[in-house]
Amino acid sequence: MILRLNSNTTTLTAMALCLSTFAGAAGAAGTHSGGHGEESSMPGMPGEPAKADRTIEIIMTDNDYSLSEIIVEEGETIRFIIRNEGDFLHEFNIGTPQMHMMHQKEMIEMMEKGMMDGMHMMGEKDHDDPNSLLLESGDSGELTWTFGDPMKIEFACNVPGHYEDGMVGPLTVTPHGH
Numbered sequence: 001m002i003l004r005l006n007s008n009t010t011t012l013t014a015m016a017l018c019l020s021t022f023a024g025a026a027g028a029a030g031t032h033s034g035g036h037g038e039e040s041s042m043p044g045m046p047g048e049p050a051k052a053d054r055t056i057e058i059i060m061t062d063n064d065y066s067l068s069e070i071i072v073e074e075g076e077t078i079r080f081i082i083r084n085e086g087d088f089l090h091e092f093n094i095g096t097p098q099m100h101m102m103h104q105k106e107m108i109e110m111m112e113k114g115m116m117d118g119m120h121m122m123g124e125k126d127h128d129d130p131n132s133l134l135l136e137s138g139d140s141g142e143l144t145w146t147f148g149d150p151m152k153i154e155f156a157c158n159v160p161g162h163y164e165d166g167m168v169g170p171l172t173v174t175p176h177g178h
């Protein structure tokens with residue numbers, strides 16, 4: 001059964017259909033609506049540096065960012081240029097508080113498997129993570145991100161202990177013209 005959900009009205013109709021079709025089948029409603037939650041909670045998508053509207057430069061130190069907050073407009077593409085001037089490994093990661101919390105757990109698990117291997121694995125992993133940049137002391141890097149709908153999220157470092165130490169700031173995506 002393929003359902004096209006284009007508005008709240010059709011969503012409600014589809015849900016009603018779904019419920020009546022699967023009436024009595026435990027868990028049917030849950031499995032039916034699942035699957036898209038993770039995608040829709042992603043606060044934007046990777047962007048192309050050549051198409052960036054603006055460049056924002058940030059310096060990371062132990063354990064802080066040179067910017068206390070970031071404000072962007074919905075749909076804006078930002079080229080972030082990040083430099084780690086601290087002595088420790090630091091990260092610049094764009095996400096919701098929940099995403100940061102999950103990433104922190106992953107990092108702790110990796111570090112428990114062995115400090116050096118863990119660092120290497122985190123670096124490898126973050127190359128595949130388009131919303132995150134993990135930089136060794138003295139290194140620079142950049143990531144380009146296209147923000148989506150207006151929302152309040154955070155930029156943060158998820159290296160164990162750093163978020164708790166205040167290496168996090170608000171990132172606000174404002175509506176057009178605000």
Ligand SMILES: [Cu+2]
Nearest residue numbers: 090091157162
């Ligand atoms: Cu850090």
